[in-house]
Amino acid sequence: MMLARHGSVVEWPGPATPVALLDQGVRAQVRLVVTNGSVGLSADDMAALPALRWVLCTGVGHENVDLGAAQARGVLVSNTPGANAHTVADHAMALLLAISRDLLRLDQGVRAGRWEDLRQPRPAPHERTLGLLGFGQIGQAIATRALGFDMRVLYHARAPRPFRGAEHVADLTAMATRADYLVVACPGGAQTRHLVDAALLRALGPQGFLVNIGRGSVVDTTALIAALEDGVIAGAALDVFEGEPLAPPRLRALPNLILTPHLAGRSPQAQAAQLSALENHIAACMQGKSPPNLVHS
Numbered sequence: 426m427m428l429a430r431h432g433s434v435v436e437w438p439g440p441a442t443p444v445a446l447l448d449q450g451v452r453a454q455v456r457l458v459v460t461n462g463s464v465g466l467s468a469d470d471m472a473a474l475p476a477l478r479w480v481l482c483t484g485v486g487h488e489n490v491d492l493g494a495a496q497a498r499g500v501l502v503s504n505t506p507g508a509n510a511h512t513v514a515d516h517a518m519a520l521l522l523a524i525s526r527d528l529l530r531l532d533q534g535v536r537a538g539r540w541e542d543l544r545q546p547r548p549a550p551h552e553r554t555l556g557l558l559g560f561g562q563i564g565q566a567i568a569t570r571a572l573g574f575d576m577r578v579l580y581h582a583r584a585p586r587p588f589r590g591a592e593h594v595a596d597l598t599a600m601a602t603r604a605d606y607l608v609v610a611c612p613g614g615a616q617t618r619h620l621v622d623a624a625l626l627r628a629l630g631p632q633g634f635l636v637n638i639g640r641g642s643v644v645d646t647t648a649l650i651a652a653l654e655d656g657v658i659a660g661a662a663l664d665v666f667e668g669e670p671l672a673p674p675r676l677r678a679l680p681n682l683i684l685t686p687h688l689a690g691r692s693p694q695a696q697a698a699q700l701s702a703l704e705n706h707i708a709a710c711m712q713g714k715s716p717p718n719l720v721h722s
């Protein structure tokens with residue numbers, strides 16, 4: 426195991442098992458915790474690790490790491506953005522195409538012996554408008570792919586980015602009104618919770634499609650279910666959703682929805698890049714250096 430080259434490794438089952446329940450002698454020696462944004466690390470868990478100096482989040486997310494507690498304890502928190510950006514962007518475009526072209530239903534219909542009744546025109550992305558909620562490395566990778574599909578690209582972020590071919594829109598509702606496809610590519614956390622609500626879905630409109638490869642908390646699930654049931658939007662494709670992995674029965678029953686199991690960032694290429702970034706971060710920590718990509722110090 427790659428981590429073992431740098432010292433002893435303790436596997437933690439995750440937030441369902443408080444760190445305090447682990448062996449006290451082991452806890453006293455833990456200097457670095459490797460986690461991710463979904464699992465995070467709580468203030469109580471940090472308090473149970475008296476020697477803790479670093480928290481490393483694989484991927485860009487860090488929303489469930491208690492940054493206030495880390496600051497109070499002098500713990501450095503870093504992440505590895507970009508390692509899986511291309512894979513996430515590929516998956517986002519796959520979901521966009523699958524939901525707008527209705528690929529799953531068409532496949533099922535042909536397998537069931539249907540043909541002519543399925544051959545109705547379906548929306549295609551070229552010459553249509555993509556709105557990106559979030560424009561970090563993943564959002565920009567999606568934009569690059571969308572431009573290759575001859576789409577118009579808008580993005581909503583805190584500030585404009587020097588990216589040729591994409592237009593910054595300061596007002597999220599205004600962007601949703603102009604978009605045919607709205608792709609969520611922003612981090613989770615309190616600041617982005619339920620940014621996609623009933624009002625924003627109405628702005629997207631009955632011809633619009635929603636794709637979420639960011640965090641489930643960004644989309645109000647109750648509002649989304651109602652919007653899909655009532656035809657407020659045309660369809661949605663989610664790699665992440667609130668309360669995952671358990672999807673509400675009404676969500677699972679929707680025919681105009683595609684679900685994938687939070688794997689947008691998983692591919693052999695992404696895994697290799699993440700392992701390389703992880704190795705660099707851990708090596709820096711073990712050498713007493715500040716790790717790259719500090720999100721909190």
